[in-house]
Amino acid sequence: MKRIKQIDIKGGLALAGTFTFLCCCAKACILPFLTLYFRQLGLTPAMTGIIMGTKHLISLVWSPVASLLSKHYNKRRMVITGSLVCSAAVALVLLLLPSADVHRQTSYCNMSDLSTSPAAGPDDNLLLTNAGPPMSSTPTHSEVTTAPVSQSNVILPIKTPGDTKPAPVLTSKASLHMLQEPQYVNETHPHLSQLNVSVVANDSLGEPNINSSVIHGSASPLAPPVRNKRSQANLESEDQQKEKKEVNEEYRFEFMGSLKTMDVQHQLFFLMLILVSLWESVSAPLEWTADDGLYEYLDFADASDRYGSTEVWGLLGAACGVGGVGLLVSQVNCLIAGQTPRSAVHFYCYAGLLALALPVAAFLPLYLNKKRDRANGLLKAVQLVRGHPRALLCAATSLLVGIAGSAVDNFLLWQMQDHGSSELHMGASLALALLSQAAFPLLVGWVSRLLSPGRVLLVGAASLVLQCLYYSFLWGPWAVLPAQLLSCFSSGALLWAVKVQCEDVATLGAERSVRRVYQALSGDLGAGLGSFAGGFVVQRFGLAWLFRGAAAGLMVWCLCLPLLQWKAPRQRRINYSRLLAADASEASDSESEQERDWLDKAMEDDKSNNNCGRRINH
Template identity: 75%
Template sequence: MTRNKQIDIKGALALAGTFNFLYSCAKACILPFLTLYFRQQGLTPVMTGIVMGTKHLVSLIWSPVASLLSKHYNKRRVVITGSLVCSAAVALLLLLIPSSDVDPQTSYCNMSELSTGLTADVGDDLLVSSAGPTAASNLTRSNVNAAPVSQSNATLPTKTLGDTNETSHPQLAQVKNVSRMVSDSLGKPNTNRSSSSSSLPPPARNKRSRAGSGSVAHHQERKTGMEEEGHFEFLGSLKMMDAQHQLFFLILIIVSIWESLSTPLEWTADDGLYEYLDFVDASDRYGSTGVWGMLGATCGVGGVGLLVSQLSCVIAGQMPRSAVHFYCYAGVTALALPVAVFLPLYLNKKRNRANGLLKAMQLVCGHPRALLCAVTTLLVGIAGSAVDNFLLWQMQDHGSGELHMGLCLALALLSQAAFPLLAGRLSKLFSPDRLLIIGATGFALQCFYYSFLWGPWAVLPAQLLSCFSCGALSWAVKLQCEDVATPGAERGVRRVYQALSVELGAGLGSFAGGFVVQRFGLAWFFRGTAVVLMLWCVCLPLLQWKAPRQRRINYSRLLAADASEASDSDSEQERDWLDKAMEDDKSNNNHGRRINH
């Protein structure tokens, strides 16, 4: 039997598409909501940006290295299955970290539920404020814990009731006045003046109270003893931190481990599938599996948003409902595990992917218009981190719940996936350079729109614009890859653009975005991102006009031309030889006739 009959290409593509659907669905259950979970746990924007930036940089560095090692030792299937199991297990470790917020459970409730409960608590507090100092203080503390998320631009999750906007929440002002009256009657300082101690979990607050009751000499002696033990220096310094910084470092460590375990999967499975299809001369069908990944992400983000919105604020006793995101991620990942066992993979030792990436980078750097496209994708990746990290924060500040967030993100993915249906007509009207400008401009308009949200569903029009922003941008990058790549280097060039946008740009944007949000607030952060991107879109046409245009080489026509030239030369040589032979024969015949005569 020939090798083409031994391999079922349709079955291999079906398995690869199913795996991409399930794994993309699993990632969409948790990754879009991850920064929202960090906010609810008590991380500031700066801390959230550092965690997400570290996550992207780990993926940027470790993805090619892990894929190369798995190929070198022929352990691709082991890497894929091990990555699925370990990443699901490590992600669940985040649920074991206690929150540093005042009462993180209430942040999962809808704004309407909180406002209703808060009004009832204010009435009860006014009725029993004269019952006694103990009852009044306990009731005031419960009202403080029931405070909803602030709707101000500077969204700091660890702020207490005293830092919220009183003009937008009159009930909160009443609760604050009640707590002040109770504290004044007791002759004690106001309990809402600081969030450093009240924002700690009960065990952390007890530790701090015991540490504060001890003498300064005892505290100094304990600190000196920790410094003397070198191997416990890091743990000692971690114990001396406040609860918020302890939470930050624990989340940073777990997220880094989680990313290092999950990031080798995509590149390893992608390389194995491409080499498998290339082995049977079916590499042209390689791109068909990407559509299933987009559909899986749409189902994942929309389905988990709908599921979580139907649950109560606290489930299974003390577990907040946001933990469902992690359990859905682990569950769908478990469904993808049997498919990964039969995933079509092939090992082509002759193909050196490391040299392919270096060659792809040389091609991009040596082509002026490809270099401009690379800078554009880098800037869009930086701006995209603003949407990925802090859009849900902005939506939450304007009353959006899990249902609004999930459906809006799913609509954006569907709108982006619909662009290839329009690409045929738009490609006739606009060149790839124009499509690149249209995509970057559309994304800038989206960011500018996000800064003026006014309600839970106000983000919907901007999500429909994703068809002409992210969709047009990805299509323009695809055309640019086809234009600059040589045969066999298309995937390498595409990965260079993907690394610039998804990993490097998103990492740099996450680091910078956290500081900007902390300093200026969410609204001005989106406006500044839009302005910077619009300025680049204004300069980009001029730079494209100045850049020399290198004509694309059509290798199929070149081979056809070579074949035609070779055939023409052969025919001319045959014609010359025949003419010369006929002339010689003619001359010989004439010479013979002369002799006979």
């Protein structure tokens, strides 16, 4: 009894709520905008879907394993602290990856300001233009080609096969007046591409200036081409080109048969895939480990009924994080300190909020119940769900909702960006959706009187269908806001229906395990499969058809779900703990349920025969 009095339940819940608020706020600063960052770097939708799908599958497998290992070795607090530090460090490492510059999305920033700088501005003594065709193109003939020079032509350095770094050559406008005649470029060497051709004019010397295979001069209108034999350097250059061609042919089978060469874009993709996998590996144990420690702490103090009070703090924290970072980024210039893109603010906010959560984690209420072994809790929960027909229907609905919801989570901001939305619009719309979801508990009493949990599950899926259809027809920056209000039913109602289903299926002490099964089906497995499929759909058909396809698939399930629920047998489990804890008022309000409960009938008969108290032995 003394040990229970020493436990400060209110203080523990306050610490747990603060920790949940900070962690959810940190995740909301970066995770909703992560796919937008991939798009800015130049990754394709298919690459983005593969990265996000891999992230969800790692969480599906590693979260329960890490939670069990931390409990087995009694290292929960160390795992939580290490996860906070490593997650912030890996997130900052992602900023070191350069962009691929392939189909790069510049978002709403005025990139015209970025393209001009003092170093590349107009100058009377320096002329710059395009450099011609890419390196991969080689001359198709070995004839002498004329290249007339004007004041707008390119002035580039010559790069010979033996040179490692070409020396820059600056040409003034005065020297260009001396080049009245067309200049001739010798292309007898097939290994020299047009990108390496340069024109060098020297106005201080009247003699021809020879640089590699190009002859320039002001005295001679026609310079004879150089026709020397190939040197050993030229032969080595040809061998190197042959080796490059052979290497390029070996890479043609990469990336689902579409990868012809290992270019910068695919190198960035593989590096990002490795870093995001590492990031998820260090951050996945955080939520499960802290959640298990808090629940066992409250269960030890006989206050497990107050365990769910921290959920609302997570939603409020996420709303504050996504709305606050959207407002902050919208006030920042496109480049921070002249070189860092403003998308880095998401990563800095994420790392900063995790740093604030570190001192809270040091005092977080954790408890290790060595008497209870829940290593097989998830397996038992899967067996309970599999043996209940209505629970299976709820599980299938959760899986399909997770697949369709991944389209919203991964590519909604892409759709908004294409219609002129900025970070401010995105953050405000996502915050409105989270606040709408958090407001559903206020409507639970009214909804439960009108609809059964099975009907509420159907309403939630149908609301998501309407949202996806609406997202496919956006027309402006703020057009998404009305659809976000439906999150009260598409997310909030679904979570409530799943929670009721868990209480109806689970045995005593297995409610959390059953609920985690549903969360894994929707948030990890469904989201992972939906990310893989959604990326390829966007790549092939576009963003609008992704949302329409998700709505069509979920609509078919909504039409089949009522029929399946009607055909499924109703199996009601007797909840002994709820029955024993019920008082007389609760018993009178649920007379129809008590009539079907044989244990309650026996208790009433015993009360009529014996005026003494009732006693039930288990």
